[in-house]
Every structure is written in C-alpha cells, then in structure tokens.
Amino acid sequence: MKNLKTSVIGSYPIDIEVLNHVKGYFNQKIVTWDKYIESAVEDMVNSGIDFVSDGQTKDPFVNIFTRKLKGCRIRDRTEIISKVEYNGQITIDDLKYAKNLIPKNRKLIGVITGPFTLTNSSVDLYYNDEKDLAFDFAKALSFEAKHMQKYADIISIDEPFFSMAMPDYGKELINIITKNVSLPTRLHVCGDISKVIPNLLDMSVDILSHEFKASPKLFDEFRKYNITKNICLGSVRSDKVDIESVDEIVSHIRKGIDIFGEKITQIAPDCGQKMLPRNVAFQKLKNLVKAGEIVNGR
Numbered sequence: 001m002k003n004l005k006t007s008v009i010g011s012y013p014i015d016i017e018v019l020n021h022v023k024g025y026f027n028q029k030i031v032t033w034d035k036y037i038e039s040a041v042e043d044m045v046n047s048g049i050d051f052v053s054d055g056q057t058k059d060p061f062v063n064i065f066t067r068k069l070k071g072c073r074i075r076d077r078t079e080i081i082s083k084v085e086y087n088g089q090i091t092i093d094d095l096k097y098a099k100n101l102i103p104k105n106r107k108l109i110g111v112i113t114g115p116f117t118l119t120n121s122s123v124d125l126y127y128n129d130e131k132d133l134a135f136d137f138a139k140a141l142s143f144e145a146k147h148m149q150k151y152a153d154i155i156s157i158d159e160p161f162f163s164m165a166m167p168d169y170g171k172e173l174i175n176i177i178t179k180n181v182s183l184p185t186r187l188h189v190c191g192d193i194s195k196v197i198p199n200l201l202d203m204s205v206d207i208l209s210h211e212f213k214a215s216p217k218l219f220d221e222f223r224k225y226n227i228t229k230n231i232c233l234g235s236v237r238s239d240k241v242d243i244e245s246v247d248e249i250v251s252h253i254r255k256g257i258d259i260f261g262e263k264i265t266q267i268a269p270d271c272g273q274k275m276l277p278r279n280v281a282f283q284k285l286k287n288l289v290k291a292g293e294i295v296n297g298r
C-alpha cells in the first residue's frame with residue numbers, strides 16, 4: 001500500500017459577491033474577507049484534500065506579501081521605495097483562521113511567495129541591485145516562516161521565477177527562509193524547469209513541486225539525475241478547464257512512480273488554481289483525491 005498525500009498549490013478561486021461589497025461600503029459595514037477563506041477551505045476539505053491552504057484569496061500572490069512589507073508600495077505593480085523589512089505578520093491571521101476550519105485529520109500549508117519572485121515582480125526604485133533586494137526579501141520572509149510554524153504543518157515556498165532564471169545565489173535565498181524552520185518544506189516552481197533541475201535538487205527543502213501534467217517532458221528530464229528530494233507531482237492542469245478523468249490521473253501518477261518510486265510523497269494540481277472557475281477547480285481536486293485513493297490501494 002502506498003501513502004501518497006493529496007495537496008494544493010497556493011491559490012484557489014472564489015466567487016466574489018461584488019454587489020454585497022458595494023452595499024457594505026455604502027452602509028458603512030465592514031465586509032470581512034473571512035467567508036472567502038471559508039469557501040476556499042471548504043472546497044479543499046470537501047474534495048478530500050489532505051494538505052489544504054488558506055486559498056490566498058485576498059490578493060494576487062505577490063501583493064499579499066508586498067502590501068505588508070516595509071519598503072514596498074503597490075501601484076500598478078509593486079514598487080520598492082526604501083529598504084525592504086519585515087513589518088509584522090502577513091498571512092498568519094488567515095492561516096490561523098483556516099486552521100480552525102479544518103478537521104483534525106487534515107494538514108495546513110503555509111504558503112510563501114519566494115524572494116526571487118517578489119524581486120522580479122517588483123519595480124525597483126531604491127536598490128539598483130537585484131541581489132541586495134532579493135536578500136532583504138528573503139530575510140523578511142524568514143520571519144514570516146518562523147511565525148507560520150505555530151499553525152502550519154508544512155511550508156511551501158513558491159518561486160515560479162526560478163524557471164526563467166536561476167540566480168547563482170538561489171540556494172542561499174531559499175536557505176535563509178528554511179534554515180530556522182523545523183517543519184517540512186516544499187519548493188514549488190512551475191514553468192519549464194528542465195535547465196535548472198540540478199539547482200533545484202540542491203536546494204535546502206524536503207519536497208520539490210513541479211507541473212508534470214502540463215510538461216510531461218519533465219519525466220524524461222528528471223531521469224537524468226539522482227533524485228535526492230521528495231516530489232510533489234503536478235497531476236492535473238491549472239491552466240485548462242478540461243477536467244482530467246480519474247483514470248487519466250491514475251496513469252499519470254503511475255508513470256511518475258516508475259521514475260521517482262517512493263520519492264513521490266504528494267500529488268497536487270500543477271500550480272495554483274485561481275484562474276479556473278471554482279466548480280472546475282473543485283472537480284479537479286475531487287478526481288485527484290479519487291485517483292490518489294486508487295494508487296494508494298484503498
């Protein structure tokens with residue numbers, strides 16, 4: 001019997017009731033965001049997912065962090081206007097709220113948008129040095145990671161920009177965040193990572209998470225290396241509304257097992273599901289869970 005765990009990556013879609021927000025605004029009532037966290041967590045729990053997140057419903061995944069960090073302001077994009085520093089907890093309230101919503105047998109993922117991705121998603125008006133900025137982001141995020149430990153069961157760092165360019169200090173950046181964390185850690189990098197697999201295998205994290213469903217060529221690319229990390233296998237697409245059948249997901253996972261063997265510890269969507277309609281995202285999670293049960297022999 002296998003023991004693959006199902007997981008999500010970062011964000012989840014929500015149906016925003018714009019009209020209620022507008023009404024709330026004119027009636028000077030504060031419309032809280034909690035119900036959106038509830039709807040995301042509820043879908044993940046109801047679909048049977050083992051490792052759920054708060055759904056990152058409030059903001060795009062860069063702004064969640066740059067809205068709260070010192071030195072950043074959000075215009076069209078995030079602008080860096082002074083030294084980036086930690087300015088108090090960023091996602092912890094949402095994490096705590098999600099923790100109270102999930103049954104005891106489910107685990108919670110603390111999600112951090114990585115320092116290199118924050119750097120490359122920002123307009124730098126202060127540092128004029130990408131590396132300095134990236135290191136200050138990493139130091140600030142390490143405080144958030146420490147706080148996350150109280151509520152989360154695993155910390156996932158999302159660094160999609162590593163697929164476009166891997167800086168020679170990439171390993172150091174991730175290490176700043178993970179070195180003081182005792183929880184298991186996961187590094188999620190979507191996109192074409194075939195050129196940077198050796199760098200990724202060298203990172204100080206426990207699990208690597210990639211989009212194997214959209215990029216099945218990654219199976220062949222990984223075959224060239226000695227796999228030193230556990231793998232979170234992307235098994236349903238996050239960029240297509242077609243819902244993969246349970247059978248299709250099962251054969252995808254079995255293909256992964258042929259290559260990675262026991263190293264596959266998690267199966268998940270390829271990436272955050274925010275761009276999908278909510279009912280599609282939910283159905284994909286349900287099929288993922290069913291496929292996991294079949295592979296696990298239950």
Ligand SMILES: [Zn+2]
Nearest residue numbers: 160190271272
């Ligand atoms: Zn992704």
